[in-house]
Amino acid sequence: MLSLRRRQEPTDVWKDFEAEATPFMADVYRVAMWLARDREEAEDLVQETFTQALLSYHRFEKGTNCRAWLVKILYHTNSKRIRSGSKLQLVYSVEEDIAETLAFEPPTPQGLTDEEVLTALEKIPKQFQEVVLLCDVEEFSYKEISVALSLPIGTVMSRLHRGRKMLRNELATFANRYGINQEEDKGRESNAVS
Amino acid sequence: MQCRDFREMADSYLSDELAVETNHEVLKHLEICSACRGEIAARRELRTRLKDAVRNDKRFQMREGFAVELKNKLRESAHQQKTSHIFAGRKSAAWFAIAASVLLIALFVGIVIKQRLGNKSNLLSNENRAVKFAKDAMAHFAVGDHENCALQHNLEEQPISLEEAGKRYDKAYSELDKVVINPFAKGEQTVELLGAHACIYKGKKFAHVVLKSKGKIVSVLVIGKDEIENNSTASMNTDSISCQKTEGFQVSCFETSRHHVYVVSDLSEQDNLTIARTLQNSVTRHLA
Numbered sequence: 457m458l459s460l461r462r463r464q465e466p467t468d469v470w471k472d473f474e475a476e477a478t479p480f481m482a483d484v485y486r487v488a489m490w491l492a493r494d495r496e497e498a499e500d501l502v503q504e505t506f507t508q509a510l511l512s513y514h515r516f517e518k519g520t521n522c523r524a525w526l527v528k529i530l531y532h533t534n535s536k537r538i539r540s541g542s543k544l545q546l547v548y549s550v551e552e553d554i555a556e557t558l559a560f561e562p563p564t565p566q567g568l569t570d571e572e573v574l575t576a577l578e579k580i581p582k583q584f585q586e587v588v589l590l591c592d593v594e595e596f597s598y599k600e601i602s603v604a605l606s607l608p609i610g611t612v613m614s615r616l617h618r619g620r621k622m623l624r625n626e627l628a629t630f631a632n633r634y635g636i637n638q639e640e641d642k643g644r645e646s647n648a649v650s
Numbered sequence: 651m652q653c654r655d656f657r658e659m660a661d662s663y664l665s666d667e668l669a670v671e672t673n674h675e676v677l678k679h680l681e682i683c684s685a686c687r688g689e690i691a692a693r694r695e696l697r698t699r700l701k702d703a704v705r706n707d708k709r710f711q712m713r714e715g716f717a718v719e720l721k722n723k724l725r726e727s728a729h730q731q732k733t734s735h736i737f738a739g740r741k742s743a744a745w746f747a748i749a750a751s752v753l754l755i756a757l758f759v760g761i762v763i764k765q766r767l768g769n770k771s772n773l774l775s776n777e778n779r780a781v782k783f784a785k786d787a788m789a790h791f792a793v794g795d796h797e798n799c800a801l802q803h804n805l806e807e808q809p810i811s812l813e814e815a816g817k818r819y820d821k822a823y824s825e826l827d828k829v830v831i832n833p834f835a836k837g838e839q840t841v842e843l844l845g846a847h848a849c850i851y852k853g854k855k856f857a858h859v860v861l862k863s864k865g866k867i868v869s870v871l872v873i874g875k876d877e878i879e880n881n882s883t884a885s886m887n888t889d890s891i892s893c894q895k896t897e898g899f900q901v902s903c904f905e906t907s908r909h910h911v912y913v914v915s916d917l918s919e920q921d922n923l924t925i926a927r928t929l930q931n932s933v934t935r936h937l938a
Binding site: 489495499506507565591592627 | 658661662665667692696697699700701702703704705706707709710711712713716717720721723724725727728729
């Protein structure tokens with residue numbers, strides 16, 4: 457259905473934007489920092505994202521997920537920065553090669569530290585990191601991730617599945633190295649095989 | 651549902667992305683499988699741990715003051731947008747005013763030009779109408795003179811010679827007969843000079859050259875513009891020759907700077923016009 461929207465006065469826009477978008481600054485910064493891995497770069501990225509969002513705020517449909525809309529702009533802004541030769545370029549591995557290495561799945565280890573979990577997440581390829589981060593940390597739906605990353609929803613689901621497996625594998629390596637929950641894992645492994 | 655199937659969809663279950671039916675199957679499996687309950691608990695814990703790890707990590711937290719700085723910048727940007735919006739509005743209004751002014755001026759100039767052209771056009775058309783009216787009126791005099799002088803010899807006053815008329819009325823009338831007949835000497839059309847004189851018909855003084863062509867009498871009548879009532883100094887077109895039928899005769903007419911010249915006959919329109927065209931240059935030069 458065609459709907460006509462009155463373009464707001466700039467003062468109204470700022471009031472709305474301040475109430476609707478700025479509360480998500482910390483969330484956007486977190487994702488930006490994950491992408492940039494550099495505080496200054498992340499701040500630039502967030503500033504650029506919110507400036508662009510403010511300019512485009514008349515396009516935002518009220519009642520939809522503003523945080524997802526901001527993250528979409530963030531990814532779009534980041535893509536532009538990558539294209540313009542910024543050092544934020546990400547190098548992806550070939551997904552099929554990675555899938556080959558994931559035939560065995562150990563049980564999910566427990567009792568790990570935050571640092572170990574973060575280290576494990578940082579070890580998996582970037583394209584899997586970002587979907588795991590957006591889904592499991594930022595709690596976006598598959599569809600929202602699909603829109604933000606401009607990927608088919610099937611690709612998002614596939615990457616999530618593989619990314620989580622990889623993460624569990626990495627964590628299992630830590631757990632085995634430090635002997636965490638080995639007895640419990642053995643019990644769950646034997647049950648799972650049955 | 652098997653444990654292998656459950657493990658494949660456990661994360662989607664935790665993300666609440668499963669279809670209702672599949673969700674039911676997962677729940678049913680969890681009721682009967684303690685290992686999978688352990689696995690789902692472990693994955694839930696991992697997810698919580700991961701979320702906390704990222705959210706609590708100081709690297710992923712904004713430095714103090716950044717949010718305030720950015721909000722201030724954004725507020726300023728919004729204000730600039732407002733200013734530019736107002737400025738754009740004022741600018742648009744200014745452009746609109748300029749455009750409207752230009753349009754009004756163009757409209758005014760257009761009206762003035764149209765009026766002037768209209769006046770000029772009216773003036774010209776009025777003058778043309780006056781000239782045509784005078785020519786039409788004189789065509790009747792010419793026809794009358796042709797009938798009463800050349801054909802019926804029924805004039806009240808006796809004609810005088812062109813030499814005499816040259817002396818009395820207009821010196822251009824002298825030798826007009828030669829000027830009229832000469833152009834036909836080289837032409838294919840046989841035209842014979844019957845006579846030439848100056849006569850007065852209803853008070854109008856004509857220099858009158860009588861020709862014969864195709865067995866018919868042709869009058870070439872020259873009258874000064876000062877003889878013509880309601881005469882205008884304006885000219886319709888000195889090069890053009892008009893031909894009209896007046897009182898049963900073909901009357902071709904052209905004008906020179908000081909005279910009107912009429913060729914009257916009961917020839918066809920084409921023949922009458924041919925005679926008028928043949929003598930036009932010669933007569934016009936002579937009367938100039």
